[in-house]
Amino acid sequence: MRIRISWPAGNLTATLDAGTPTTRALAKALPLASTARTWGEEVYFDTGVSVPRETDARQVVEPGTVAFWTDGDALALPYGPTPLSQGTECRLASPCNILGSLDGDAGLLATVRDGDPVRVELTEE
Template sequence: MKKIRLHVNQHHLHGILYDTPAGRAIWENLPVTAKGNTWGEEIYFSIDADVKMEKGTEIVEEGDLCYWPPGSAFCIFYGQTPASLEGEIRPASAVEVVGKITDDVEVLKQVNGLPKVMVARE
């Protein structure tokens, strides 16, 4: 596992990237700074990484860090999205889980608008 730090507006969080091909591909492209988009309780932004989907999933957990192939996007899930059913967190379509936030993600529920996001190696 590789340690990372995430800055979302004024919020600072720690996380890990898994030692998988997808996690390593993203690690090699850090740091990344972007203007994020939100979709329910998900923040996402495009990244320039050669990530292959190996174990795509359509249900994720709070704090999961994922790659979404259709948008070449890095995704931070911290709650339900518009596609979620009761008690689940559902991306727009299948994602590759590449890591996890290790801090409490509740602070991300305060994020409004288009957040400024930075992901870097720790």
Template sequence: MAKLRIIFPQSIGVVEVELTGKNPKTLQALKSAAPFESRVNLWGEEIYFSTPARVAQEVAQDVVDVGDVAYWPPGRALCIFFGPTPVSRGSEIRPASPVNVIGKVIGDTERLKKVKDGEVVKVEFVE
């Protein structure tokens, strides 16, 4: 099965993402756009960065789990969630607006806290 590889060359290296079939149009748009580079933005305990993909909401979620990787349609961005955001309530993890979840980080999400705002990020798919 294919995986998404997100590379942070200036901090933590490779993060692999196990893909789900929940949002197939979103996944296909991202695969078609890859490989691509962007710059990291941080928002609470969320990493997000722009993508060349343009997709509408599919099966969008208001609340996500630690390690979820999702596409945010209004910002055309890929998001990695590893804790609460500024709009979270209690212990929930809440995106700025609904997102299309495409996968989950494989392994430890704690290391995502070392990623710095503005650093380069590379995205590719691997079989």
């Protein structure tokens, strides 16, 4: 499954694993509009979707991972270190469900500003 994440300064697509319960719940909520928040080199935003933490949830992930933060009902998109990181790792606030990864340069997320409007929709590309 592919989604497009758009904000005023740009957009990225992501490929998600359609087999996870969290991805299926998110897909049912699309398209969605939200407000971006930033935390170090991570963008996250509320989805209005509430799901439990999956057994393979992780806190340390690769840049460009599309994660679902169950504690905040939010998509979490890390592209570099966060305030909890040790060194250059991407450490999320708590273990998150892993949905997939961004297509292309996750560094584009640096153009997202706290408070920016964000839109997430399914894409055919």
